[in-house]
Amino acid sequence: xxxxxxxxxxxxxxxxxxxxxxxxxxxxxxxxxxxLSQAANVYLVTMGGxxxxxxxxxxxxxxxxxxxxxxxxxxxQALVLTAIVISFAxxxxxxxxxxxxxQEHHTLxxxxxxxxx
Amino acid sequence: MTDQFVxxxxxxxxxxxxxxxxTRRRLGAQIALSVAGALAYAGTVLxxxxxxxFSATASPATYQLGGWPAPFGITxxxxxxxxxxxxxxxxxxxxALVFSVSYMNxxxxxxxxxxxxxxxxxxxxxxFLTGDLFNLFVWFEVMLLSSYVFVAxxxxxxxxxxxxxxxxxxxIGSVVMLVAIGGLYAVTGTLNMADMARRLAAPATFGIEVGxxxxxxxxxxxxxxxxxxxxxxxxxxxxxxxxxxxxxxxLLAGVTKKVGLYAVVRLYFTVFGGTELTVSIPGTDGNTxxxxxxxxxxxxxxASVLVGGLGALDAASLEGVFxxxxxxxxxxxxxxxxxxxxxxxxxxxxxxxLAALVYALNHALAKSTLFMAAGTVRSAIGTSRLDDLGGIAxxxxxxxxxxxxxxxxxxxxxxLTGFFGKLLVFDVALRAxxxxxxxxxxxxxGLTIAYTTRMWNRAFWGTETPAVSASSPARLQIAVVVALxxxxxxxxxxxxxxxxxADAAASAATDRGAYIEAVGLSGGEGA
Numbered sequence: 001x002x003x004x005x006x007x008x009x010x011x012x013x014x015x016x017x018x019x020x021x022x023x024x025x026x027x028x029x030x031x032x033x034x035x036l037s038q039a040a041n042v043y044l045v046t047m048g049g050x051x052x053x054x055x056x057x058x059x060x061x062x063x064x065x066x067x068x069x070x071x072x073x074x075x076x077q078a079l080v081l082t083a084i085v086i087s088f089a090x091x092x093x094x095x096x097x098x099x100x101x102x103q104e105h106h107t108l109x110x111x112x113x114x115x116x117x
Numbered sequence: 118m119t120d121q122f123v124x125x126x127x128x129x130x131x132x133x134x135x136x137x138x139x140t141r142r143r144l145g146a147q148i149a150l151s152v153a154g155a156l157a158y159a160g161t162v163l164x165x166x167x168x169x170x171f172s173a174t175a176s177p178a179t180y181q182l183g184g185w186p187a188p189f190g191i192t193x194x195x196x197x198x199x200x201x202x203x204x205x206x207x208x209x210x211x212x213a214l215v216f217s218v219s220y221m222n223x224x225x226x227x228x229x230x231x232x233x234x235x236x237x238x239x240x241x242x243x244x245f246l247t248g249d250l251f252n253l254f255v256w257f258e259v260m261l262l263s264s265y266v267f268v269a270x271x272x273x274x275x276x277x278x279x280x281x282x283x284x285x286x287x288x289i290g291s292v293v294m295l296v297a298i299g300g301l302y303a304v305t306g307t308l309n310m311a312d313m314a315r316r317l318a319a320p321a322t323f324g325i326e327v328g329x330x331x332x333x334x335x336x337x338x339x340x341x342x343x344x345x346x347x348x349x350x351x352x353x354x355x356x357x358x359x360x361x362x363x364x365x366x367x368l369l370a371g372v373t374k375k376v377g378l379y380a381v382v383r384l385y386f387t388v389f390g391g392t393e394l395t396v397s398i399p400g401t402d403g404n405t406x407x408x409x410x411x412x413x414x415x416x417x418x419x420a421s422v423l424v425g426g427l428g429a430l431d432a433a434s435l436e437g438v439f440x441x442x443x444x445x446x447x448x449x450x451x452x453x454x455x456x457x458x459x460x461x462x463x464x465x466x467x468x469x470x471l472a473a474l475v476y477a478l479n480h481a482l483a484k485s486t487l488f489m490a491a492g493t494v495r496s497a498i499g500t501s502r503l504d505d506l507g508g509i510a511x512x513x514x515x516x517x518x519x520x521x522x523x524x525x526x527x528x529x530x531x532x533l534t535g536f537f538g539k540l541l542v543f544d545v546a547l548r549a550x551x552x553x554x555x556x557x558x559x560x561x562x563g564l565t566i567a568y569t570t571r572m573w574n575r576a577f578w579g580t581e582t583p584a585v586s587a588s589s590p591a592r593l594q595i596a597v598v599v600a601l602x603x604x605x606x607x608x609x610x611x612x613x614x615x616x617x618x619a620d621a622a623a624s625a626a627t628d629r630g631a632y633i634e635a636v637g638l639s640g641g642e643g644a
Contacts, residue, residue: 033288040295047303079251083295086258094284101277
């Protein structure tokens with residue numbers, strides 16, 4: 001059930017991101033990219049799954065001793081943390097760049113911005 | 118086994134970033150530190166090359182970060198292939214930096230130019246050295262983040278527009294890459310490239326679905342083709358290359374494009390290559406994942422050679438010609454890779470990678486020389502439009518000579534480096550009896566001759582235009598490009614050690630067992 005819900009959410013996020021990416025407004029394009037990268041992050045978390053913990057998958061547990069409850073794969077969480085930081089920085093940069101494009105061209109409309117520079 | 122020196126190029130770049138940031142109020146000190154950092158970087162690469170390839174006890178060196186053993190921790194691997202790619206950075210990087218000290222005006226250099234330049238070097242070296250798929254993504258981002266700023270650097274109308282396309286395109290590329298890496302982790306259960314190669318060589322033992330690996334690796338391939346600027350993912354190249362400062366463009370074309378190429382060689386030859394498919398691929402004699410990419414690569418290479426060559430024939434400025442030419446040359450680099458991948462004979466695979474590496478070295482040297490020469494033209498004459506140029510050969514023989522040497526090397530005239538690249542590419546095409554590959558090579562070479570001749574005739578011969586007569590190129594800039602073109606000649610004349618280096622690199626790329634063992638996974642246990 002969880003897998004089904006996650007798959008639906010992922011599909012919706014990717015669809016929304018792609019839709020925004022194809023808009024004419026520059027800011028919506030940035031939003032689209034942001035949503036797409038969030039979708040990738042959610043996807044990354046789901047890739048770990050919930051497994052019986054063992055020293056093979058979670059090396060820290062080797063020295064833990066005793067019983068440990070079910071855990072998700074900690075590696076994907078570490079990966080997502082990195083990916084979030086990167087996509088956050090990229091979004092900030094893309095927003096600043098959008099502002100600069102507006103300053104230079106006085107428009108955020110992609111069609112008036114022109115094609116081949 | 119831990120060899121701390123593997124991490125040295127990255128540490129040097131990192132220290133230089135901090136040092137140049139700290140001295141940004143005093144330009145003289147900043148430039149001195151920056152140049153010293155670039156030279157130190159080249160020195161550390163030299164140490165790696167000596168230890169990994171040219172010493173009596175040459176072997177791949179690994180460094181496990183934080184002392185965590187291989188499949189769990191982050192591994193840095195310097196084998197002959199990484200060393201070969203790093204040595205390109207070590208030649209082009211310092212040259213481009215010294216060139217930009219003279220080319221960029223002081224106000225522009227004060228705007229974080231030097232820290233960003235070293236940030237680019239840091240990202241590139243990280244991508245070449247990492248032995249971990251997710252870290253490859255991270256280093257790609259480090260490299261891209263600094264290249265974004267460089268494309269937007271001048272901040273005028275066309276630069277902001279080019280930068281916006283470039284940023285959005287690469288952000289989408291990053292999302293695709295993240296999805297592919299996550300999927301590969303879920304399917305194979307590991308991110309360490311050596312561990313993945315070990316598991317993929319025996320998919321049944323580890324319960325890996327080969328079909329899923331093919332699909333996900335294809336997704337990943339799109340990203341690398343985008344970074345390498347292969348057709349149909351080439352559209353960002355001309356705009357971005359024309360917008361960035363020209364010394365940086367030299368670095369982007371000469372080195373960062375090669376990161377995509379390196380990733381293709383490393384992942385598809387070393388990691389995914391050994392996986393057997395149950396279907397045989399038409400047009401190849403293998404049934405591995407690698408053979409599948411042989412066909413894909415050949416299609417992309419064909420399109421790149423043609424689109425790039427024709428684009429260069431039509432370009433209006435020197436940078437335009439070189440940017441399109443760069444698309445075409447990447448096609449040339451990929452042809453031997455494609456022929457090698459499509460063959461199941463190990464000798465031809467080896468020769469294919471070898472030819473691609475030598476050609477990549479030629480492209481790195483020649484193309485960065487040409488971009489910097491275009492920079493000299495632009496800073497001396499004020500324009501690089503072919504319509505406004507003419508008679509530079511009479512005005513500045515040194516500059517014209519440099520462009521002449523680099524252009525001949527692109528065409529492949531002996532004794533320049535390009536000749537050996539072409540020779541090896543023809544050799545592998547003949548041995549594999551790839552008639553289509555040969556025809557493509559001949560046609561592509563014809564195009565190269567056509568666009569270099571056109572560029573030469575219009576800009577360097579003919580009557581001097583008033584703008585050219587009034588110009589005097591800067592000494593330092595001429596010195597840098599002369600030194601780089603001398604490199605093209607020296608590598609061509611003393612080709613034997615370069616051949617041995619490339620040979621070792623090609624062996625490193627195709628020898629899966631040695632790579633797995635080097636990371637310390639031979640017995641399935643961490644070292």
